[in-house]
Amino acid sequence: MSDIYIGLMSGTSLDAMDAAAVHFPGKSPTLLAHHSTEWPNKLKQKIQQLCQPGHDEIRLLAEVDPAIAYVAAETVNALLNKAGLSADQIKAIGSHGQTIRHIPESGYTLQVGDPNILAEQTGITVIAxxxxxxxxxxxxxxxxxxxxxxxxxxxxxGHRVIVNIGGISNISILPAENGEQKPVTGFDTGPGNLLMDYWCQQQWGQPYDKDGFHAAREPHDPILLETMLSDPFFRLPAPKSTGRELFNPAWLNAMLEGFRGLSPSTIQATLCRLTARCIADAVQQHAPDTDEVFTCGGGANNNTLMAMLKEEMPGIKLGSTSELGVDPQWVEAIAFAWLARQNMLQLPGNLPAVTGASGLRLLGGCYYP
Structure with a gap:
């Protein structure tokens, strides 16, 4: 079992640093072990601060960049210990880093978490x-x-759509292999858990709405929902991507002007319905012949969100990637282990029909221990 890679992922939800040790014996990856490290509160606050324009950002970045790398290294070393693996058994770590700025219209994105430190602290080659x-x-x-x-x-x-619901939601449209040879496409559909998490923290002091409890207490407000859906992002053509730069507390507060009389649970229900609606609209518009939808990411555990998504997509089978043999909670971490493997094998990692790139590209830089 020599083809082992580690994937590291921390998304826009900022709930934890996830690590997955993955073996690639064939088409289907085998998850050997996983480990998560919750962000220290002070570091999490600094990351959130960096995600928005502010004062003396370079000094703050100088603190956050190495700090994230040390958390990543701690997570990898804990994973190795849990799995009974040594560093020399790992081909490479695929480290996504933490996105602090994503401005695709300007051709700019930045993920931090110094890969030099990660390679030094783990003794493993890092692709980042x-x-x-x-x-x-x-x-x-x-x-x-x-x-x-x-x-x-x-x-x-079957024609499938994979829906990843992290802080932001995105879809992958997978045409059947034996049908007309259409390209795989995909894009960000809009907010996933990010706004729901923020509202839950503000109103009930809870990190997220477990099982969609608060969202299930009241019906959503259709006028507020239409107000949110009026944001120009939802009308942009694909390919498109987004993040905290758009969907953040300031965006939500602006949307709530004129709706302050609504109960907190009604607003939570509307945010939940927003996530479901923008996913369903994307599927119906871009993949109307879809047979099956499989969800992954933290949102796959939100029972209320899954029920709303089912309502929004009648007649389409809805399940999670667990039915396809991959734990929905670990799909993204496994994906970055796969991307590291693509790099080490000198194979492309992007899909131009998804991102809009001019061609296939080898993704990531290599940092040797």
Whole structure:
């Protein structure tokens, strides 16, 4: 078992640094072990601060960049200990880093967490900075996981959509292999858990809405929902990507002007419905012949969100990637292990039809221990 890679992922939700040790014996990856490290509160606050324009950002970045790398190294070393693996058994670490700025309209994205420190602290080759090469080729630099979804989840006979619901939601449209040879496409559909998490923290002091409890207490407000859906992002053509730069507390507060009389649960229900609606609209518009939708990411555990998504997509089978043999909580971390493997094998990691890049590209820089 020599083909082992580690994937590291921390998304826009900022809930934890996730690490997955993955073996690639064939088409389907085998998850050997996983480990998560919650962000220290002070570091999490600094990361959130960096995600928005502010004072003396370079000094703050100088604190955050290495701090993230040390958390990443701690997570990898804990994973190795849990799995009974040594550093020399790992081919490479695929480190996504933490996105602090994503401005595709300016051709710019930045993920931090110094890969030099990560390589030094683990003794393992690190592949990092995956997104900027795609951007250099004219792409959005995101989403990158559809290439992994195509490799692992494509069906011979059915048209599938994989929906990743992290802080931001994105879809991968996977045409059946034995049908008309259409390209795999995908894009960010809009907010996933990010706004729901923020509102839950503000109103109830809870990190997230477990099982969609608060969202299930009241019906959503259709007028507020339409107000949110009026944002120009939802009308942009694909390829498109987004993040905290757009969907953030300031965006939500602006949307709530004139709706302050609504109960907190009604607003939470509306945010939940927003996530479901923008996913369903994207599927119906771009993949109307879809047979099956499989979800992954933290949102796959939100029962209320899944029920709303089912309502929004009647007649389409809805499940999670667990039915396809991959734990929905670990799909993204596994994807970055796969992207590291693509780099080490000198194979492309992007899909131009997804990102808008001018062609296939080898993604990521290599940092040796």
């Amino acid at each position: 900075d995956f997104r900027r090469r795609d951007m250099a080729a004219g792409g959005q630099g995101a989403p990158l996981v559809p290439a992994f979804h195509r490799a692992v989840f494509t069906s011979e006979t």
